[in-house]
Amino acid sequence: MEQLILASGACDPANEIICKPDNVVDLFLYEDNLLSIGPWGITRTVFLILLAMVIVLALLFFGLRKRRMNPSKYGISIESLMLFVRDEIAVGIIGPEGVKYYPWLLSLFLFVLVGNLFEVTPLINFPITARMAIAGGLSLLTWVIFVFVGFKKNGFGYVGALIWPTTVPVALRPLVGLIEFISTFFLRPLTLAVRLFANMAAGHLMLTLLLVSGWVFISSFSEIGLRALIGVPWFVFGLGIYVFEIIVAVLQAYIITLLSAVYVDSSIHIEH
Amino acid sequence: MEELSGAVAVMGYGLAAIGPGIGIGLVVAAAISAMARQPEAAGMVRTTMFLGIAFTEALALIGFVLFFIA
Numbered sequence: 001m002e003q004l005i006l007a008s009g010a011c012d013p014a015n016e017i018i019c020k021p022d023n024v025v026d027l028f029l030y031e032d033n034l035l036s037i038g039p040w041g042i043t044r045t046v047f048l049i050l051l052a053m054v055i056v057l058a059l060l061f062f063g064l065r066k067r068r069m070n071p072s073k074y075g076i077s078i079e080s081l082m083l084f085v086r087d088e089i090a091v092g093i094i095g096p097e098g099v100k101y102y103p104w105l106l107s108l109f110l111f112v113l114v115g116n117l118f119e120v121t122p123l124i125n126f127p128i129t130a131r132m133a134i135a136g137g138l139s140l141l142t143w144v145i146f147v148f149v150g151f152k153k154n155g156f157g158y159v160g161a162l163i164w165p166t167t168v169p170v171a172l173r174p175l176v177g178l179i180e181f182i183s184t185f186f187l188r189p190l191t192l193a194v195r196l197f198a199n200m201a202a203g204h205l206m207l208t209l210l211l212v213s214g215w216v217f218i219s220s221f222s223e224i225g226l227r228a229l230i231g232v233p234w235f236v237f238g239l240g241i242y243v244f245e246i247i248v249a250v251l252q253a254y255i256i257t258l259l260s261a262v263y264v265d266s267s268i269h270i271e272h
Numbered sequence: 273m274e275e276l277s278g279a280v281a282v283m284g285y286g287l288a289a290i291g292p293g294i295g296i297g298l299v300v301a302a303a304i305s306a307m308a309r310q311p312e313a314a315g316m317v318r319t320t321m322f323l324g325i326a327f328t329e330a331l332a333l334i335g336f337v338l339f340f341i342a
Contacts, residue, residue, distance in 0.1 A: 088315075088319070092319070093319075191330040191333075191334070194330065194333055194334060194337055195326060195329065195330055195333055197337075198333035198334075198336050198337050199333065202336060251322075254322070255322055255326045258319065258322060258323060258326075259323070259326060262323065
């Protein structure tokens with residue numbers, strides 16, 4: 001096996017305890033352009049972003065194309081997915097005025113869901129949300145929206161209620177206010193992005209590690225004989241993780257949408 | 273501290289995973305007992321449980337990211 005997957009080429013297993021490439025990001029980096037139009041190059045990641053966008057639009061378009069009294073099974077499933085986001089997340093968390101934020105929450109949910117499920121799609125096997133640029137961009141959008149909504153609904157009382165909370169004793173207000181300020185404006189977008197990114201990156205690493213190393217062992221049966229059987233439990237374990245990753249992909253799409261709704265809700269109703 | 277090199281980042285991640293592990297256990301245990309006592313409130317409890325898990329899990333995930341950065 002010439003090409004090492006996770007260990008860097010210059011790694012000496014006798015001295016180094018962990019062999020990892022200088023930059024793990026290399027696993028998620030595709031720098032070769034598939035095609036380039038003028039100054040813009042379409043790499044694999046960009047292509048997958050556009051593909052996810054097309055898939056989301058196609059899902060909604062074909063699901064809602066015909067409005068009839070007896071919709072098809074496909075139409076019902078798309079509609080129940082949309083109703084889930086509207087009733088459980090938008091209205092369930094924010095309240096009746098949450099319907100205003102429903103289009104954004106639905107696009108966020110579907111895009112992240114499709115992006116996450118790329119991880120377990122055969123022949124793609126690369127979650128685009130495992131790139132910090134995409135997770136960070138989405139959480140930055142959430143940040144802009146909840147800060148804007150906070151200022152629009154409550155004026156400067158939004159920041160005032162954060163840094164001078166009237167529900168705690170006076171002596172503690174500066175401390176609690178500082179913590180609240182930092183956690184709202186800096187830690188919220190950071191953890192929102194890191195949660196999605198780290199879950200997807202960890203899943204991608206685990207699948208790569210288990211499935212590929214198991215396969216490398218099994219496929220070298222002719223060279224190392226019966227010892228190749230050690231790859232079998234790894235491969236089986238990798239398949240178990242594969243099922244687990246499907247659950248994680250759906251759950252993380254749900255959680256990022258839920259937290260976005262919670263953040264918007266806390267900007268609208270600042271009293272708690 | 274010279275001899276402490278190599279796998280320090282892994283140990284850091286292990287330490288970072290202790291707290292969230294206990295925390296997620298507490299969150300889920302409380303959610304299960306709430307659902308068992310009041311099954312009709314299960315939907316609401318489940319949403320809140322995922323929120324609690326998400327907030328608790330963030331610490332472990334930051335540790336995981338630090339493992340790559342370090």
